[in-house]
Amino acid sequence: MTWRRVLWGLLLLAVIALGGFTYVVGGPGNLIGMLRYDQREKGSLAVGERAPEAELWSLDGRFGQPLLAPGRKRPLVLIFGSFT
Amino acid sequence: MHQGYEGRVDFLTVYIKEAHPLDEWQMGTNVEEDVCYRQPRQFDDRLAIARDFISRFSFPIPLLIDGIDNRVMNLYSGWPERFYIIDPMGIIRYKGVPGPFGYHPEEVEAWLRENVGESTLSETTSEAPTA
Numbered sequence: 133m134t135w136r137r138v139l140w141g142l143l144l145l146a147v148i149a150l151g152g153f154t155y156v157v158g159g160p161g162n163l164i165g166m167l168r169y170d171q172r173e174k175g176s177l178a179v180g181e182r183a184p185e186a187e188l189w190s191l192d193g194r195f196g197q198p199l200l201a202p203g204r205k206r207p208l209v210l211i212f213g214s215f216t
Numbered sequence: 217m218h219q220g221y222e223g224r225v226d227f228l229t230v231y232i233k234e235a236h237p238l239d240e241w242q243m244g245t246n247v248e249e250d251v252c253y254r255q256p257r258q259f260d261d262r263l264a265i266a267r268d269f270i271s272r273f274s275f276p277i278p279l280l281i282d283g284i285d286n287r288v289m290n291l292y293s294g295w296p297e298r299f300y301i302i303d304p305m306g307i308i309r310y311k312g313v314p315g316p317f318g319y320h321p322e323e324v325e326a327w328l329r330e331n332v333g334e335s336t337l338s339e340t341t342s343e344a345p346t347a
Contacts, residue, residue, distance in 0.1 A: 162241070162243065165236075165240065165241030165242070165243075166241065168240075168241070169240045169241040170241075171295050171296075172293075172295065172296065172314040173293040173295070173314070174293065174314075175292065175293025175311075176293075177291075177292060177293070177300075177308060177311060178308065178311065179308050179309060179310065179311050180307065180308065181307070181308050182306050182307060182308075183300070183302045183306050183307065183308050184291055184292075185306075186287065186288045186291055188230065188280035188281055188282060188283070188288060189259065189263065189280060189281040189282075189283060190280060190281070191263070191266065191267060191270065191279060191280075191281070193260075193263060195283070197280050199228070199230070199280070199288060200302060200306055202306070204226060204304050205304055206224060206225055206226050206304060207225050207226070207301055207302065207303050207304065207309070207328070207331070207332060208225075208226045208227075208228060208301070208302040208303075209217075209225060209226070209227045209228070209299065209300070209301055209324060209328075210228055210230060210292070210299065210300040210301075210302065211227065211228070211229045211230065211277065211297075211298075211299060212229075212230045212232050212289065212292060212294030212295070212297055212298045212299075212300075213229065213230075213231070213232065213235075213294075213296070213297040213298075213315075214231060214232055214233060214234045214235050214265075214269075214296065214297075215234065215251055215253065215265050215266070215268065215269040216234045216235050216236040216237055216243075216246055216251055216253060
């Protein structure tokens with residue numbers, strides 16, 4: 133049972149260290165924000181699989197723009213992101 | 217990177233849900249740089265922010281915008297920022313880890329160097345929206 137306590141203790145220390153690091157680097161708002169709003173996901177798509185097609189909006193507000201555009205002759209680098 | 221592979225590789229930015237909006241996980245750096253927006257609840261609000269982004273940085277890479285239902289973001293688990301490389305057959309050849317910790321443009325460039333050839337630029341660049 134002792135090793136379990138040690139493991140739990142180490143885990144607790146790691147959590148405290150991570151929380152402390154985030155607090156120091158980003159402030160309390162960042163720690164709270166991370167706990168409340170972090171939505172990062174590994175995702176189920178994998179290298180070697182077919183990329184799913186989808187439709188998006190253009191900057192002039194038209195819907196139906198294809199993500200992958202079938203018939204493409206070159207590799208496509210997709211960059212997901214936002215301003216903030 | 218975009219310039220260095222122009223004509224040999226297509227680049228597309230998918231504008232998705234804000235990473236650090238005012239009403240969620242606001243970052244001090246965004247306040248300093250005057251990048252302060254609330255999380256859009258309607259598509260027109262997201263469209264307006266994307267247009268601000270393009271206008272402010274003269275962003276040269278083609279950009280399309282995800283719907284307010286975040287369908288494409290969820291499909292690709294793209295939040296807050298992420299790279300993929302899709303080959304001409306539609307197969308995923310590279311899947312990055314979500315940013316900011318997994319945000320590595322140099323991995324994308326390494327793949328391109330190996331599979332497409334050297335960049336026409338000598339320096340490694342990382343043109344992409346920050347989150």
